[in-house]
Amino acid sequence: MEYFVNCNTSTLAPYTTPLDKYRAAHLYRRLGFSASVQTIDQAVGQTAGNLVNSLINEAVNMAPTPAPAWADWNNSNYPADDDLAGQVRRAQREEWRISYTNDLLNNNLRERLSFFWSNHFVTELDVYDCNSFLYYYVNCLQRNAIGNFRTFVSEIGLTSAMLYYLDGVYNNGNNPNENYARELYELFSLGEGNGYTEQDIIETAKALTGYVERGEIGCEQVLFDPTRFDAGPKTILGQTGNWNYDDVINILFQERPNEIAGFICQKLYEYFVHPDSSDDAGNAQTIISGMASTFIANNFEIAPVLAQLFSSQHFFDDEAIGVIIKSPFDIYLSLINETNFAYDNGTLLNVIDTSRLLGQELFDPVDVAGWQRNRTWINTNFMIGRWLSAEVYLEMFYQNNPQQFRTLAMDAVGGANSNTSNPETVVTAIVDKITPKGLLTPQDFENAMSVFKIEDVPENYYGSDYIPGGLGLWMLSVSPEVPSQVFLLLMHLSRQPEFQLK
Known part of the structure; x- marks a missing residue:
């Protein structure tokens, strides 16, 4: 597959042209996990700014996924028999995975962001191995997904999932563990080697000590034990004092705002716009710099940065569409x-x-x-x-249900064409629906047409607007072959390179 070089030179100036289907679909592919024909049709004609603001407000006001019945279970709540306990745990995990995947499918920007942040503030369930910890970790992701990044950093570091995953629960005052301090800077806020030293990591680890009270039952939320905290002086990013956890977060954001903003905005850019943000990648560094300025000016609120980016000419530039490989x-x-x-x-x-x-x-x-x-x-x-x-x-x-394939085609072509006898109208609509930019060459489109026009339908059955003298006996809304034709077309398109892109 061709590697896409970033040639986008558009700016962060607002994109003011009313949205067409092509760009509305692009917006939903990036801000959520795509959308139905009906949702895209409703977006057509809106301005990017209004639609983006609506999606952001929806995300900001969306409640987290309700807590499952087992959200606060510890090991004492499970059966004493290990095999039975394992079955219960696996059933709970399956329940939560289904619930969250349903959220991904339906919650647009909020869940696209919570999913993005789960790959930034990484934990691994296989490591911390507690369903209650998983629930509170996801809850933290959802509550902060489009909130204040400083608050987010502070809260995620005290989730039990993170404390176990990065060894915070073993970070004692008399024997500091540097793992979380290192990742706090390297992966979560600054980027590798960007504005901190090894000595900063050592001193920060001391300030993060004390969150080690793990209970005796197992799978209990981690608590702070002041007797296991290093209360002595530490020098962190040039500031000296008897610092604790909250002080670390304060110092980090006070002393390194530019580094934080640049690092996070680059990750947002590469995830939502284009994977290439190198110095020679079009206008990428200028865009990231503009986003970072907005981030700092808004005290690290995430929403204003996304509002600026998603309604910009840069985001809707043709060079930004269909250039990210789908996960x-x-x-x-x-x-x-x-x-x-x-x-x-x-x-x-x-x-x-x-x-x-x-x-x-x-x-x-x-x-x-x-x-x-x-x-x-x-x-x-x-x-x-x-x-x-x-x-x-x-x-x-x-x-x-074969008939839902006919419904897809009728929705895609639109009401005025729902009874078309022209196969090209149908193929064009479906290709445009499930690929970001259509197919690369006219021959590729002809190949798709050949797949759709199965032998069961004589060529002259297609309408006169497609074949001069055609009888029009084949009609999208009634011909019995339509579901299988649409099915075969989708099977063909799913193997095309364009299907792998968003």
């Missing part, structure tokens, strides 16, 4: 949303399992640096897996 979750959730096909919890479990096989295990990124995204999703094995799995989903949807 596994992107492939399957976007397919469900774009087709509007019926799904159930079993479908979502299949999404979770298939994504895991293709390198994206929910709540278990590969390591503390997270999934590295984009080109790392593509290798020989993964590519074949992406093709075959997409076909399995389409076959499953077809077996469940």
Whole structure:
């Protein structure tokens, strides 16, 4: 697959042209996991600023996923028998994975962001191994996803999931553990080697001591023990005092605002706009600098930065569309949303399992640096897996209800064409729906047309606007062959390079 060089030279100035389908679909592919024909149609004609503000307000005001019944369980709540306890734990994890995947599918920007932050403030369920910790970790991601980044950094570091994952629970005053201090700077706020020293890590670790009270039962929320805290003086980022956890966060944001803003805005840019933000990547560094200025001016509130970016000419530039390789979750959730096909919890479990096989295990990124995204999703094995799995989903949807394939086509062409006899109208609409920029060449489109025009339908049955003298006996809304034609077209398109992009 071609590697996309970032040639986008547009600015952060507002994009004021009313949105067409092409750019509305781009917005929803990036801000959520795509959207149905109906949602895109409702967005057409709106200004980017108004639609983005609406999606941001929705995200800001959205309540976290309700707590499951087991949110505050510790080990004493599970059966004494280890096998039974294991079954209960696995059932709880399955329940929560389904719930969160359903959120990803339906919650647009809020869940796109919580998913992004789960790959920034990384923890691994396999390491901390407690369902209660998982719930409170995800709750923290959701509550802070589009809130204040400084608050986010402070709160995430005291979740039990993070304290266990990065050894904070073993960070005693008389024997500091430097693991969390290192990742706080290197991965969570500043970037590797950017504005801190090894001595800063050593001194910061001392200030973070004391969050070591783990209880005696197991799977209990971690508490602060003042007797295990190093109360002596520390020098952190040039500031000396008897610093504690809160002081570390204060000093970090007071002394390194530019470094924090630059690092976080670059990650946001590479995730939402283009994976290439290098110095020679179009206008990327100028855009990131502008975002960083907005971040600092708004006291590290996330929403103003995203509002500026998502409504900008840079975001809607043609060079920004169709240049990010879909993650596994992107492939399957976007397919469900774009087709509007019926799904159930079993479908979502299949999404979770298939994504895991293709390198994206929910709540278990590969390591503390997270999934590295984009080109790392593509290798020989993964590519074949992406093709075959997409076909399995389409076959499953077809077996469940063939007529929903006709409905997709009728929705895609629009009401005025819902009874068209022109196959080109149908193929164009579906290609445009499930690929960000259509197919690359006219021959690629002709190949798609050939797949759609199955032998069961004589050529002259297509309408006169497509074939002079055609009888128009084939009609989208009634011809019995339509569901299988749409199914075969989607099977073909799922193997095209353009399907892998967003």
